[in-house]
Amino acid sequence: MTVQPYIPEELPPDTINWESHIPQIASANRALARYDGILNAIPNPELLLSPLLTQEAVISSRIEGTQASLKDVMKFEANPKDPISDASLADIQEIINYREALRTAVDALKSQRLDLPLICKLHKILLTGSRGMNREPGCIRAIQNFIGRDAHIEHAIFVPPSADSVPGALADWVEYLQHEEKDVLVQLSLLKAQFELIHPFSDGNGRIGRMLVPLILYKKGLIGNPMFYISDYLEIHRPLYYERLLAISRDRDWNGWISFFLHAIEEQAGTNGRKAREILDLHNEMKQTIPEITRSQYAVAAIDALFRTPIFTPSEFYDQTGIPKKTGNRILQQLREQEIITILAEGSGRRATTYLFPRLIAITEGDRL
Structure with missing residues (x-):
């Protein structure tokens, strides 16, 4: 049976069971506050935590299929003239682009809001000069895309919204981004999932979606520095990550996704905090x-x-x-x-x-x- 294009619900969906999430909301917010306290104690987090930024770029790109490690990237940057295979160079370029896009976002958010033009700019940086450079960097897609095991849409696991419905879905997404919600972490979970389900670009949607996590946390005031790296947890739990997203489009199971995401925030806040403290x-x-x-x-x-x-x-x-x-x-x-x-x-x-x-x-x- 051919999977039909996903029709996004307006945000927030009316099926959220707020009461059931209260314990997880509390523990995730506490964990994030502890992490933010550690960040605030670091005299120069941009310097001291810069390897963590590169590691986030490595892991987020690895979720999409790259093989390069943190050492591979840093070794290449130290000795860019050393012989290297075309495949390895392509992997490393994607990782460097991811890091550059995140740094650009951090600088931009000091003086402007997080909006669609900025997200498109980050997407352009992400794909330029990499394997996705022919996939319209920085442009909202005008074609139907899909996620599947092969090149045939009839075998697709997930078919995002039709191209003509993407602008409206994104307008609703941006409106909800500026909305004051009962809890920012639940709001962030909805924004991240909906962005990846809309799949507004021809390539790079997952990486941009993961990049949005620290940027939204920062702009919403939950962390004082936009350094929160979630890809480690998502890569370790990749099958469940994808299943929770798929269950939204298949079953409207937003609550399962919210529960997964809040747990991811709590666990990753602990991991990030431990690494930051060890580096300090x-x-x-x-x-x-x-x-x-x-x-x-x-x-x-x-x-x-x-x-x-x-x-x-x-x-x-x-x-x-x-x-x-x-x-x-x-x-x-x-x-x-x-x-x-x-x-x-x-x-x-x-x-x-x-x-x-x-x-x-x-x-x-x-x-x-």
Whole structure:
């Protein structure tokens, strides 16, 4: 039987059982508040948590089929002239685009509202120069798309709304985005699901949908910095993630999705908070250790460079810190001797040695190591 195009309900749907969600709403909001408290305690979260941003880009892209790891991306950025397969390069470009789009959004939201033109701009960044560059980057689709096991729509698992109904569905979505709801996390769950069900772009809908989570949390005032990374939970529970979304279109089961999403927020807030605290503790430890090891006026600059770019070449280290080459080499040697950094790839010929700050990478990747 051919699946018919999904007809979006107006938001909020009238089937929400608010009372049944009260315990989960309370626990998810508490977990998010604890995470926000940790974020507020970090002196420079954009610097210290930058590896977590790259890891979010890696995992969100992996849900869509890329294979590159955090180390692959950072190693490529440290040595972009190293030989690499076309497939690996395409994966890495998608991840770099995702990170660039999220950074663009964070900068934009300091002075403007989250709206459809900004979302289209993020989509354009996401797809430009990547495998999706021929899928109308930044443009709302004018064709029927579908999700399936092959290229035949009659075999589709899910068929989004027809192209002519997308503008109206998006207008309702934007109106609800600006709406004051009883609980922001429930509102966010509805917005994320509806966006992915509308599937307004020809490609990249899942990645944009996941990107919207920290942006909406930030604009709605639930976190003071738009750094909340949910893709880890969604990738681990990918079959259930897709089934909960599909159940909305198939059975109008919004409550099952809301319950799943609130649990995702609660669990991921705990994971994000633990990683952020471990990174802050590591930073505090390095502020004590590296000045003692190096006895250098450049110790603080060296620490910042390690946290900003935990996989790097010597030239990258000199450029980021402004440390003269001779002094920089001495500092790198001292850090190696104390096993603060290790060699990821030995240099040979014109290729520079690539260094690794292993403890930061270990925290960032967590159980995925």
